[in-house]
Amino acid sequence: MKHKFLVILILTVVLAPIKRVFASGQSWDFDSKSTDGDGVNENNFSLDSGTWDVYDYGAKGDGKTLDTEAIQKAIDLCHKAGGGRVYLHNGIFYSATIYLKSHVTLYVEAGATLLGSGDAEDYANTASDYPTYDGDYTSKALIYAENVINITIEGRGTIDGNGHVIDKRKLTDAYQYPSFQHRPRIIHMRGVENIQIRDITLKNSASWVQTYQQCRNLVIDGITVDSRENKDIEQANREHSVKHRNTDGLDIVDCELVRIANCYINAGDDGIVLKSFSPDKACRDIVITNCVLSSGASGIKIGTETTGRFEDILVQNCVVFDTYGEGIAIMTADGAIIQRVNISNITLRNIKRQAIFIRLSSRNKKFGTHTVTNSPVLKDIIIHNIKGTRLSPLGCSITGLVDTPLENIVLSNLDLEFEGGLTDVDPNHQVPVKPNGSPVGGMFGNYLPSYGFFVRNVKNLRLDQVQLRFAQDDVRPAMICDNVELLNINGLKAQSIQKTSALIKLVNAKEVSISQSRLTGNGAVFLEVKGEQSRDINLVNNNLKGVEQKYVIEQPLLKGIVQEFGTIEK
Numbered sequence: 001m002k003h004k005f006l007v008i009l010i011l012t013v014v015l016a017p018i019k020r021v022f023a024s025g026q027s028w029d030f031d032s033k034s035t036d037g038d039g040v041n042e043n044n045f046s047l048d049s050g051t052w053d054v055y056d057y058g059a060k061g062d063g064k065t066l067d068t069e070a071i072q073k074a075i076d077l078c079h080k081a082g083g084g085r086v087y088l089h090n091g092i093f094y095s096a097t098i099y100l101k102s103h104v105t106l107y108v109e110a111g112a113t114l115l116g117s118g119d120a121e122d123y124a125n126t127a128s129d130y131p132t133y134d135g136d137y138t139s140k141a142l143i144y145a146e147n148v149i150n151i152t153i154e155g156r157g158t159i160d161g162n163g164h165v166i167d168k169r170k171l172t173d174a175y176q177y178p179s180f181q182h183r184p185r186i187i188h189m190r191g192v193e194n195i196q197i198r199d200i201t202l203k204n205s206a207s208w209v210q211t212y213q214q215c216r217n218l219v220i221d222g223i224t225v226d227s228r229e230n231k232d233i234e235q236a237n238r239e240h241s242v243k244h245r246n247t248d249g250l251d252i253v254d255c256e257l258v259r260i261a262n263c264y265i266n267a268g269d270d271g272i273v274l275k276s277f278s279p280d281k282a283c284r285d286i287v288i289t290n291c292v293l294s295s296g297a298s299g300i301k302i303g304t305e306t307t308g309r310f311e312d313i314l315v316q317n318c319v320v321f322d323t324y325g326e327g328i329a330i331m332t333a334d335g336a337i338i339q340r341v342n343i344s345n346i347t348l349r350n351i352k353r354q355a356i357f358i359r360l361s362s363r364n365k366k367f368g369t370h371t372v373t374n375s376p377v378l379k380d381i382i383i384h385n386i387k388g389t390r391l392s393p394l395g396c397s398i399t400g401l402v403d404t405p406l407e408n409i410v411l412s413n414l415d416l417e418f419e420g421g422l423t424d425v426d427p428n429h430q431v432p433v434k435p436n437g438s439p440v441g442g443m444f445g446n447y448l449p450s451y452g453f454f455v456r457n458v459k460n461l462r463l464d465q466v467q468l469r470f471a472q473d474d475v476r477p478a479m480i481c482d483n484v485e486l487l488n489i490n491g492l493k494a495q496s497i498q499k500t501s502a503l504i505k506l507v508n509a510k511e512v513s514i515s516q517s518r519l520t521g522n523g524a525v526f527l528e529v530k531g532e533q534s535r536d537i538n539l540v541n542n543n544l545k546g547v548e549q550k551y552v553i554e555q556p557l558l559k560g561i562v563q564e565f566g567t568i569e570k
Contacts, residue, residue: 052075056074057071075098085107096142100189109156116162131370142187158201184206199222209247214253216256225250230296244268252273252283260291262291264293265295271297273302274313275305276305282311284312307366314342325353326440327354327356328356329357332359332377334364334373341382346385349389355395355418357396363436364436378406379408379409380407381410393422395418397444405457406458407458414465417469419470421471423475426449431444455484459485460486477503479505480506482509490517493518501528503526506534507530512536512537514542518542526547527539527562538563
C-alpha cells in the first residue's frame with residue numbers, strides 16, 4: 001500500500017507540468033530545440049509561473065542595443081499561448097514602440113529599466129480611428145495597446161521615456177509642435193478593457209506620460225510618476241530651464257469605471273487630468289484617492305479638452321503642492337456636460353495660480369472627425385474639506401456665462417490662506433468675460449478684484465463654514481458675487497483691512513442669505529450691494545462686533561432690499 005502511494009505521488013509530480021504545457025498550447029517535447037525562423041526557442045518560458053523571459057528571445061539588457069524585437073516576440077508568444085507574464089529583469093532594455101496584447105502582463109522587476117529610444121523616428125505612428133488631441137494622426141508611444149482586453153503593467157522597476165534625449169534631437173524646431181506628433185508618450189492605450197497599472201515608476205517622458213482613451217475598468221495603483229523638466233517652482237517662468245514637453249502625469253480621456261489610488265505624481269504639466277475628445281462619450285464612474293501631486297500646471301483637473309460628459313466623479317484624500325497652475329480645476333470649454341462631481345479632503349500648498357478654478361466657456365474646439373458640439377452644462381458640484389496655504393493672490397473663481405450659468409455648487413468646510421499683498425488696485429476693476437477664451441486660472445488678467453472668491457453667473461451657490469485670510473495685507477474684498485441667484489453663505493469667517501470697501505461685495509445678486517458670519521481684522525464694512533437687479537438680501541445672526549458699517553447700498557436702490565435678523569453688534 002505504501003509503495004502504491006509513493007508511485008502515485010511520483011507520477012503526480014512528473015505529469016503536472018506536462019498537463020500545464022498542454023493547457024497553454026506549448027510543445028511538450030522538452031528535449032527538442034524547437035525554434036522559429038529566427039532561431040529563437042519558443043518554449044523558453046517558466047512552466048511554473050507562465051512567464052516569458054525576454055532574455056530567452058534575444059534581449060541584451062545592456063542599455064545600448066535595441067531590444068524591441070525580443071520584447072515584442074515575448075509578448076506575441078505570451079498572447080498566443082493564452083496569456084501570462086513577460087518578464088524584464090536585471091538590465092536596461094532599450095526599446096522603441098512595443099504593442100501589448102490581450103491577457104499579457106508586462107512585468108518590470110525592481111532594478112530593471114525599460115528605456116525608450118532617444119530617436120523619435122524609432123516610434124511608429126499607428127493608424128487609429130480614435131480621435132486625437134489635434135489633427136488626424138496617432139500619437140507615438142513607447143507602450144501602445146488598442147482594442148484588447150486584460151492587460152497589466154506592473155513591478156517595482158522603471159519605465160524611462162528618455163524625453164530629455166529626444167528633446168535634443170530636433171526634428172522641426174525646438175518645441176516640435178505639436179509635441180504629440182513627434183514626441184512619444186510612455187503609455188498610450190485606446191479602447192482597452194480591464195487594465196491594471198501597479199507599482200511601476202514612469203519617468204522622463206517626451207510628452208504626456210500616460211494616456212488612456214475610451215478604456216473601461218481601469219485600475220492605477222501605487223505608481224510613481226517623475227517627469228518634471230523644470231523643477232524649481234519658485235522661478236517666475238515655469239520654463240526656466242527648458243521648453244516644457246507637455247508632460248501631463250496622467251490623462252484619462254472618455255474612460256469609465258476608473259480607480260486611481262496611492263500614486264505620487266510629479267509632472268511637468270497637469271498632474272491628474274480628465275478629458276473628453278468625443279461628444280458622444282464620457283468620463284464616468286471615476287474615483288481618485290490617496291494621491292500626492294505636484295505639477296507644472298494644474299494639480300487635479302477636469303479639462304481643458306471637454307466635448308462629451310463628465311459624471312459621477314469622486315476625488316478624495318489627496319495632497320497638491322508646489323504647483324504652477326491651479327490646485328483644483330473643473331471646466332467645460334468645448335460643450336461638455338459636467339455633473340455629480342464630489343471633491344473632498346484635499347490639502348493645497350504653494351499654488352501659483354488659482355487654488356480653485358471652476359469655469360464654463362464656449363471655446364467649442366472639435367477633435368478628430370467630430371462635427372457636433374453639445375450644449376455645455378456645469379452643475380451639481382461639491383467641494384468639501386479643503387485646507388490651503390501659500391495660495392496665489394489670484395485667489396479662486398467660479399464663473400459661467402450670462403445665458404449658461406453654473407448651477408448647484410456647494411463649497412463647505414474650506415480653510416484657505418492666500419499670500420495677499422495687493423494694496424494698490426482699482427476697486428472698480430472690471431473682470432473681462434472672455435466667453436470663447438481657453439480656460440486657465442490667469443485668463444482674467446494679473447489679478448481679480450477679490451482675494452478669496454470671484455463668482456459670476458451662478459445659480460444656487462452655497463458656501464458653508466468657509467474661512468478666508470491672507471498672509472500680507474490685501475485691500476480687496478474677500479468675496480465678490482456678480483449675477484448670482486440663490487446664494488447662501490453660512491459661517492463665513494474672512495479677513496479684511498480698514499481700506500477694504502467691504503468684506504463681501506454683491507452685484508446684481510438675487511435671493512441671498514448671509515448667516516452666522518463674521519469679519520476678522522479691522523475692516524470697516526461688512527457688505528456692499530450694487531446693481532439694479534439686486535434684491536431679497538437677508539442678513540441673519542451675523543456677528544458684526546466692531547464693524548463700523550454693516551452694509552452699503554448703491555443708489556438709487558431702495559434700502560429695503562436688505563433685511564437684518566439677529567445681528568450681534570456688541
